[in-house]
């Protein structure tokens with residue numbers, strides 16, 4: 001329980017271990033800590049519940065919420081989908097290995113966190129992140145630490161408790177709100193020090209996301225996003241676009257259109273929700289997935305798309321299939337299609353694979 | 354007016370959105386109401402079965418009822434009383 005008039009800090013909570021530890025280290029020093037999790041649309045969190053099959057009963061927890069509950073702090077979940085577009089589309093510091101603009105992302109998030117007002121009705125005295133020098137090759141380096149502090153305008157009000165001893169003193173330390181001796185000097189890619197600290201704090205069952213906290217670090221996902229921009233001759237996106245990039249197999253037979261084909265019943269059910277916005281196809285005479293068409297498919301393209309859908313539907317010996325096509329204007333037709341053989345679908349059609 | 358009676362209950366419609374959007378909508382709505390007021394959250398992402406109770410525990414809100422009709426989940430929530438946030 002924070003003491004009255006305790007300094008107030010806002011901790012960036014990704015749902016992973018490092019930000020959890022960082023917040024805990026500071027809360028243990030009597031600081032009034034609240035957490036914030038920014039919803040960018042690319043988060044690994046979420047989306048999966050709705051897409052998974054109902055019979056995969058146990059819904060996935062929201063790790064950021066779970067972390068905040070374990071820490072006994074309040075969490076703000078903030079929708080930044082619109083503002084975040086500029087970070088993804090025009091990152092001043094460029095991308096990492098894939099389309100992850102990690103440095104700009106950190107600057108954006110720390111800056112936003114410092115603008116917030118707490119549940120207590122006051123602004124925060126400083127911000128906390130779980131960054132560790134050298135943990136990530138592009139964004140978490142000794143040289144990037146001052147850049148994030150400066151460009152977010154948090155300056156010396158940004159504390160990284162896990163590696164603070166390797167960095168210049170910050171305001172909370174100078175003011176005596178935080179005892180530097182109780183902070184850490186972690187560096188490098190090893191996860192051991194974090195795991196030891198987690199043990200000390202008695203944290204179990206924490207999430208260990210590989211790669212990063214969002215889909216932009218994923219190569220396949222980034223390829224799909226790049227393909228979307230190329231196909232539309234425009235670098236832009238809506239929330240639905242980036243959600244759909246997480247679902248199904250994506251097949252682009254030509255620059256005019258792309259197919260998004262469900263891989264299981266859960267995905268088919270999820271894609272159903274988009275049938276008013278996209279042309280949809282599904283085999284009428286056998287079990288098979290729902291597919292959506294993104295782009296401007298002409299009549300020949302629809303015939304071809306029907307053959308692709310038939311390929312992913314349950315095979316029958318007669319070699320013919322009827323595929324129902326539903327258009328956005330409410331009209332529908334049935335197309336007879338000979339399923340493609342697997343080898344007839346070139347690898348180059350598979351987007352993001 | 355009876356607080357939270359069916360006729361007066363305000364609805365926050367988050368159907369068609371995915372987690373954590375329903376939670377964000379509920380969280381934003383709570384800021385606009387008085388402590389102790391009730392509202393109904395509508396959603397169809399089953400993730401709300403986990404997220405909303407966790408969020409309520411954290412902030413002291415209370416789930417009064419939960420029902421599922423077709424694919425729509427309806428949770429009636431009472432915002433935390435005066436003094437909590």
Ligand code: SF4
Nearest residue numbers: 101102105212213214
């Ligand atoms: S992995 Fe994603 S959310 Fe995390 S810092 Fe990089 S761009 Fe931002």
